[in-house]
Amino acid sequence: MSDIVIEASGLRKEFGTAVAVDDVSFTLHRGQSLAVVGESGSGKTTVARMLIGLETPSDGTISVCGRPRGTGRVSSRERRKRAREIQIVFQDPYSSLDKLQRIGDVVETSLALHFPLTPAERRRRALELLEAVGLAERHADMLPRQLSGGQRQRVAIARAIAVQPEVLVLDEAVAALDVSIQAQILNLLADIRERSGISYVFISHDLAVVHQISDTAIVMSNGRIVERGATPDLLRAPQEEYTRALRAAVPRPGWKPSRRQQA
Numbered sequence: 001m002s003d004i005v006i007e008a009s010g011l012r013k014e015f016g017t018a019v020a021v022d023d024v025s026f027t028l029h030r031g032q033s034l035a036v037v038g039e040s041g042s043g044k045t046t047v048a049r050m051l052i053g054l055e056t057p058s059d060g061t062i063s064v065c066g067r068p069r070g071t072g073r074v075s076s077r078e079r080r081k082r083a084r085e086i087q088i089v090f091q092d093p094y095s096s097l098d099k100l101q102r103i104g105d106v107v108e109t110s111l112a113l114h115f116p117l118t119p120a121e122r123r124r125r126a127l128e129l130l131e132a133v134g135l136a137e138r139h140a141d142m143l144p145r146q147l148s149g150g151q152r153q154r155v156a157i158a159r160a161i162a163v164q165p166e167v168l169v170l171d172e173a174v175a176a177l178d179v180s181i182q183a184q185i186l187n188l189l190a191d192i193r194e195r196s197g198i199s200y201v202f203i204s205h206d207l208a209v210v211h212q213i214s215d216t217a218i219v220m221s222n223g224r225i226v227e228r229g230a231t232p233d234l235l236r237a238p239q240e241e242y243t244r245a246l247r248a249a250v251p252r253p254g255w256k257p258s259r260r261q262q263a
Contacts, residue, residue, distance in 0.1 A: 002066055003030040005166050005199050006051065006086075010060035013046050013223075020046045022223040024060070028167065033193065033200040035214035035231060037207060037246060043223040048171045048203050052088045065166050080114060087160040091172035093152035097144040103130070103155050104140030110162040129158040133188060150181035154188070161192060170213075171203045186212045208250040211235055219243045 006028035013021040021043040028034050036044045049055040051062060053069065062069045065085045074082070090096045097106060107126040111117060117125065127137055133154040144152055153173065160168055170189070174182040190213065192198060202213050210217055210231055218228040219242065227240045238244045 004028070004063075005030050005065055006201070007063040008047075008051070008060065009062075011047065011050060011057050011062070012059040013043075013050060013055060014058040020223055021050070021057075024218075024220070024223075024225055026218055026225075026228070028199050028201060030166070030199055031193070031197045032216065033202060033214045035202045035204060035210035035217035036220060037204055037210055037217055038220035039205055039246075041222075042205075042220040044203050044205075044220050045171055046223075047220075048088065048169050048201065051167075051169055051201060052086055053082065084114060084163050084165060086167040086169065087163060087165040088169040088171060089153070089156050089160050089173045091175050093149070093156040094144055096156055097152060099144055101143075102140065103135075103142050103144070103147070106155060107158050107162050110159050114163045126162075129162050130155075132161075132192070133158045134184075148181075149177055150184060153177065153185055157185075157188070157192070161196070161198070164196075165198065167199045167201065169201045169203070172205070173202075174209060175204070175206070182209065183212075189213055205246075206249070207235060207246050211250075219246065 004027050009025045011021055011024040012019070024043070024047055026034065036047055038044045046055060050057050056071050064082070104123065104126050107129050108122045111122045111125055127140060130137070130140060135151065135154055135158070139147065139151065144155070147155070174185050177185065186209065189200070193200060200213065202210060204210050214231045216229065217231045217234050218225050219234065219240065220226065221242045227234065227238065227243045234243060235247060238247055
């Protein structure tokens with residue numbers, strides 16, 4: 001079995017006459033964490049949306065877990081299969097959660113779609129997943145508005161990993177959180193990857209953040225990749241002026257989140 005879980009080749013995305021992504025290619029290996037870095041408008045989020053099927057490439061190909069992604073309509077069965085391959089966590093967990101659905105039910109709904117579990121088994125597994133992301137049993141009966149931003153993002157992560165995907169796309173998943181809560185979520189993601197061997201595509205504008213979470217990185221500007229390499233190398237000695245400007249925005253040299261009390 002190949003250890004390549006995502007292979008993107010020559011991706012291009014046009015919106016009318018505007019080109020959002022132009023000739024983007026990369027591979028992601030099993031257990032690897034790849035950062036896609038760039039400022040707003042660089043095309044990085046469009047790449048994420050193409051990976052999970054929310055946008056269709058104007059040109060180029062995407063293969064996930066060895067299966068090419070077509071551009072036509074897909075059956076419900078195929079959608080469920082794809083969901084087991086790749087999931088996404090968005091920047092704003094509040095808008096991605098049903099405001100009237102209790103937290104335990106959020107996770108149980110994902111489980112019900114993919115696994116033949118009894119109600120008792122689903123509830124037990126949902127509580128295990130909430131515990132795995134640092135939440136307590138009492139949180140299962142709460143609504144999203146009763147949680148903090150960091151806690152809501154933990155719920156979004158629990159829902160995503162509930163289906164045991166091979167790849168998790170994190171689209172600016174910590175950008176809306178303050179620095180101390182960012183540290184907690186990044187450490188949580190590192191722990192999940194260590195335990196499960198899941199692969200990450202981490203979308204961010206912040207090189208300080210990707211330093212904590214990624215092995216390799218590609219840097220995007222105006223829809224194109226301008227630099228790529230091991231994340232420590234890009235932080236230590238970036239070759240492109242654009243990457244150097246991103247590095248200059250890092251709060252301080254050697255910034256790295258430390259473990260803190262959970263949100």
